[in-house]
Structures are given as structure tokens and as C-alpha cells.
Amino acid sequence: VNPAYARIYAAVRRVPRGRVATYGQVARLAGLPGRARLVGRALGELSEGAGVPWHRVVNASGGISPRGEPVSTKVQRRRLEREGVRFTPAGRVLMKSHQWAVAAEPGLESFRRLG
DNA sequence: GCAATGACGCTCT
DNA sequence: CAGAGCGCCATTG
Numbered sequence: 467v468n469p470a471y472a473r474i475y476a477a478v479r480r481v482p483r484g485r486v487a488t489y490g491q492v493a494r495l496a497g498l499p500g501r502a503r504l505v506g507r508a509l510g511e512l513s514e515g516a517g518v519p520w521h522r523v524v525n526a527s528g529g530i531s532p533r534g535e536p537v538s539t540k541v542q543r544r545r546l547e548r549e550g551v552r553f554t555p556a557g558r559v560l561m562k563s564h565q566w567a568v569a570a571e572p573g574l575e576s577f578r579r580l581g
Numbered sequence: 582g583c584a585a586t587g588a589c590g591c592t593c594t
Numbered sequence: 595c596a597g598a599g600c601g602c603c604a605t606t607g
Contacts, residue, residue: 468604489589500602506588507604523588531588539587556595 470498473524474508481522485566486559487524495568504533521545522566528558 470473477495481487489502498504509520510533521542525531530539543553552560559565 470604490591493589500590501604502589503587503602504589504604509588520588524587526590542588563586 467505470496470504471508471511473497474505475512475518476517477521478509480521481519481566483522484551485523486524486528486546486551486561486564487566489523489531490519490526491566491568492523496543522549524559528554528561528565530557540550547559 473496474492474555478487480495481492490500492520493499493501496505505523509518509523512518512520530542532539543557546559547553549563551564553561
């Protein structure tokens with residue numbers, strides 16, 4: 467359908483279990499900077515059996531973006547908690563400790579210092 | 582073609 | 595921390 471979707475799904479699949487990424491973060495990783503909305507749309511077109519961990523994507527403030535079926539936001543939260551993700555009393559993910567820090571390949575620099 | 586509508590984000594009040 | 599404003603863009607009517 468939309469070739470960009472494939473890139474988006476690929477990016478989401480990279481998010482490790484127990485960590486979360488923001489829509490904007492995913493967009494950038496997919497090579498589509500500034501198109502966070504497109505990420506949301508892409509996830510919406512997704513089907514359960516696609517093997518894409520859509521629940522690991524939250525908005526920039528760590529909240530679970532509301533959508534048509536209110537129940538889906540509950541499902542998302544439950545799945546995240548099952549992976550060990552903690553929430554603030556306000557119902558937002560503790561981004562400081564769970565946001566996925568893209569493992570920007572350490573690079574030889576940092577290894578050189580260790581040895 | 583134009584206007585409205587979003588699983589969004591960043592800046593500035 | 596909550597809003598408002600504005601940017602972004604594929605879809606839909």
C-alpha cells in the first residue's frame with residue numbers, strides 16, 4: 467500500500483521488549499523525520515498477526531494516544547506492564563527509564579578507551 | 582481541487 | 595504541568 471509503512475514497521479520491530487519509543491522517534495528511525503502522524507496511521511492499519519510490537523509506541527509525553535476503541539489503550543498498557551514498564555500516577559510511561567535509547571553503535575572510540 | 586480529520590511533536594505562554 | 599499555535603501529510607468526503 468504505502469511503501470513508507472514497511473519502513474515504519476521495520477523500525478517498530480527494532481524496539482526491544484520492556485522499552486518504548488515515541489512516534490516521532492520511530493518516524494526518524496524510518497527515515498521519515500517529522501512525520502509522526504504517518505506512524506500513527508501506519509500502526510492503525512496494522513493487524514495483530516503482523517508481528518509488530520505496536521504497543522511499544524507511545525506519544526512524546528509518554529502517554530498512550532487515545533483512539534477509536536478505548537479498550538485498546540488498556541490493552542496497550544497491560545502489555546507494557548507485563549514487560550516491566552512502569553507508569554506514573556498520571557498514567558504515563560516513565561520515559562526517563564524506559565524510552566529506548568537507540569543503540570547508536572558504540573563505535574570504536576568508546577572501546578579504545580576500555581582497553 | 583478544497584476542507585476537515587487525525588495512534589503526533591515542538592515551542593512558547 | 596496544561597494549553598494554545600503551528601507544522602506535517604495521507605485519507606476521506
